Structures are given as structure tokens and as C-alpha cells.
Amino acid sequence: MCENPANSREHVPPKNLFPESRDMRGENYRVNLITVPSCELHNLSKSKDDEFLMVSLAGIIGNNSIGYRHKLGKVDRAIRRTSYRLLDAVLTKKREIHRIEMAENKFIDVIWGTPDAKRLMKCFDHIARGVHVNHFNSRFDGRVHVHLGFLTYNKGNPQAWNDFVRRKTEIELDGKPSYGANPDVFFYQVTDVDEFGLFLFRFCFYGGLNIYTAMWPTTSSPPNNFAIDLMNRGIKTIVSLGDKKYEFN
Numbered sequence: 001m002c003e004n005p006a007n008s009r010e011h012v013p014p015k016n017l018f019p020e021s022r023d024m025r026g027e028n029y030r031v032n033l034i035t036v037p038s039c040e041l042h043n044l045s046k047s048k049d050d051e052f053l054m055v056s057l058a059g060i061i062g063n064n065s066i067g068y069r070h071k072l073g074k075v076d077r078a079i080r081r082t083s084y085r086l087l088d089a090v091l092t093k094k095r096e097i098h099r100i101e102m103a104e105n106k107f108i109d110v111i112w113g114t115p116d117a118k119r120l121m122k123c124f125d126h127i128a129r130g131v132h133v134n135h136f137n138s139r140f141d142g143r144v145h146v147h148l149g150f151l152t153y154n155k156g157n158p159q160a161w162n163d164f165v166r167r168k169t170e171i172e173l174d175g176k177p178s179y180g181a182n183p184d185v186f187f188y189q190v191t192d193v194d195e196f197g198l199f200l201f202r203f204c205f206y207g208g209l210n211i212y213t214a215m216w217p218t219t220s221s222p223p224n225n226f227a228i229d230l231m232n233r234g235i236k237t238i239v240s241l242g243d244k245k246y247e248f249n
């Protein structure tokens, strides 16, 4: 993250995303967690963000049972401890609360709303730089573009873009290895470096919650993209990818 001397180590992704064994009937989901060198300041300053990230991710519908149990254990304890302040920080706007029946007489409350996407992106920018150190053994120098694949959008271009990025990444990562010793909680994949020097990480949490980060090293020279120009100008644009078409504007 910076040029300061590294005199501590921090977990990437944060340790609190990995359930404690007491919430998992003794099973260990904290095997060989990734740590990277960090300066003291960066290590300390991000503990609030780590907590925010934990509450943001663990309770999302569609996670596997490990994410769900983590939510019912450590995450809910943290939320109660802060009198729900933590939960309030996760959503900038709360729209609706739905009560869903999971089984007979078993209900859960689901909050539907607008997440603090800006803060989430900052967290994943941090994680991408950490994973880069772990994977390539070098500090990443450049820009990170975070795409939160697990969000759904009300309508229009963002949702089409979301589907497009997901499909394109699936194609580029096809057959690539996964890294991470607790894959049910977290694993990552990385694409090849393309002709412009760009590459992409996929981070997958709790079996299906995807975040993609496009890595633009300062030495790369990304092309001007004609299609994206058209989209940004509000002109109707159709992009084909495999057998699918994605329509913008």
C-alpha cells in the first residue's frame, strides 16, 4: 500500500471473514491464511474496514451454509455488540425488509437496500494489492478497478454490464487454477496478462459471491475502447460475447 517499512503482517483477505471453529462445530476454516507484510499504520487503520466488510459479505443471500453460519455466529455477535450501528453502516439506504420462510416455521429477515459501494471498493482495492504481493511476490504499482459482481442493479446498463463482465471473466478464467486453502470461504483466480499489460483477479467468497478486479499497472497502455466510448455517449450499443448479446442504452 505504501513505501513505509513493513514491520507487521496482515491477513488478506481479513481474518474475520473466516469463521471461528466454535461457530462451525469445531471445523477449521482458518487453514494457512494468506498474510502479507504491512506497515503498522496500514495494518491498524483498516480494522474498522475489516469489520464493515465482514458484516457486508457474510449475510448475503446466495452464500453457502458456511457464510450463513458465520453470519449467525460471529457477525451477529459483532452487530449486537455495536447496537446495530455496524449493520447501519453497511447499507446507505434501506428499502424493504422481507421475512422469508426457509422451512416450516423457520423464518429469516432479509434487508433489501443500497450498499456502501464506495467503501466496499476501497476494501477490495486493498485486498487486490495484498493478493498481488502474495501471488507475484511484488508490490502492485498501478490502478485497481473493482467490480462488485454480487450486486444486482435495478435496471438498465449497470445490470447488462454486470452480466457482461461475469461472462467475459468466466471465459478468461476457464481452466485456470484456484488458490486458497479454505475454498468454501475464499479462493481467487488470476487471468493471463493481455497484450496491453492488463490482467484480472476473481475473488470468490462463501461459494458464490464474486468480485472482479481489473489490474492496470502503470506500465500498461490500455487501448481506447470504441464500444465503451459509444456506451458512455448514450448510443445504443450491442456487444456479442460467445453466443450472447449484451445491449447498452
Ligand SMILES: [Zn+2]
Binding pocket: 001, 002, 003, 004, 038, 039, 040, 041, 042, 043
Ligand atoms: Zn503502509
